[in-house]
Amino acid sequence: MNEHLNQKRRVILVTDGDRIARKAVEMAAENIGARCISQSAGNPSHLPGKKVIELIRQAKWDPIVVMADDKGNIGEGSGEQVIREIAKCSDIEIIGAIAVASNTEGILGIEADFSITRFGNIIKKTVDKRGNPKDGKVIYGDTVDILNMIDVPIIVGIGDPGKMTGKDDCDLGSPIITKAMQEIINRSY
Numbered sequence: 001m002n003e004h005l006n007q008k009r010r011v012i013l014v015t016d017g018d019r020i021a022r023k024a025v026e027m028a029a030e031n032i033g034a035r036c037i038s039q040s041a042g043n044p045s046h047l048p049g050k051k052v053i054e055l056i057r058q059a060k061w062d063p064i065v066v067m068a069d070d071k072g073n074i075g076e077g078s079g080e081q082v083i084r085e086i087a088k089c090s091d092i093e094i095i096g097a098i099a100v101a102s103n104t105e106g107i108l109g110i111e112a113d114f115s116i117t118r119f120g121n122i123i124k125k126t127v128d129k130r131g132n133p134k135d136g137k138v139i140y141g142d143t144v145d146i147l148n149m150i151d152v153p154i155i156v157g158i159g160d161p162g163k164m165t166g167k168d169d170c171d172l173g174s175p176i177i178t179k180a181m182q183e184i185i186n187r188s189y
Contacts, residue, residue: 008093010062012184013083013152014177015143016100016161017069018043023170024161025067028178032185035059037066044071045078049085056092063095063185070143080146087150096154096184097147098177100161101129104142111137115157116180118164131159131167131176154187156180 012034014025022041029036037055039047045068056064066086070077076084086092099110114122118131126139139157147155161168161177168176 008091009056009059009064010093010095010188011056011086012063012065012181013086013094013097013147014065014067014100014161015069015079015097015141015147017041017045017067017079020163021069021100021161022067024168024174024177025065027170027174028161028181029065031173031178032063032181034063034065034181035061037064040082041067041069043069045069045082047082049082052082053086053089053092056086063181065181068143076146077143079143083143083146083150094150094152095188096156097152098180098184099139099144099147099155099157100141101127101131101139101157101159102141103129104140107140107142108145108148109138109140110144110147110155112139112155112157114183115139116176116183118159118167118176120167120175120179122183126157127159129160129163131164154184156183
């Protein structure tokens with residue numbers, strides 16, 4: 001399993017990291033056969049970017065899922081700083097990001113390539129925090145603005161993991177965030 005030593009590490013970013021999201025992300029990563037950097041979770045993210053990068057480089061296989069969360073703080077918070085540092089690494093390739101909707105105000109938002117509703121439907125519009133379809137393509141979330149400043153080939157919008165009125169619960173296997181991760185992988189080859 002040392003094949004990755006001469007290749008870029010492939011990373012999927014998730015712009016959420018609270019306790020409920022962490023469980024959903026861990027389950028989804030397991031569902032698709034990815035590695036999850038569980039220590040990257042937090043609300044807000046507490047692990048510095050350099051440590052997250054070190055853990056990415058040590059991961060046993062790809063893709064690697066990293067969580068980043070700003071806890072709704074306006075401006076560039078710790079989660080966005082982690083993403084910025086990861087994006088600067090020449091030996092890490094961000095293959096996609098899951099932009100999680102929230103009720104945060106005063107942000108730019110990010111245009112998603114597509115979104116996945118709480119019912120698992122892929123749509124060209126965006127979704128709200130509960131995973132309901134909304135008009136437009138811009139998704140608003142507390143850690144998404146940084147995605148405007150880095151190269152991310154695929155951005156998938158979803159509602160808040162584990163909180164989409166039960167449609168993404170871990171008891172169900174976290175189907176929405178699992179589908180988002182699988183779509184990134186499918187479209188990155």
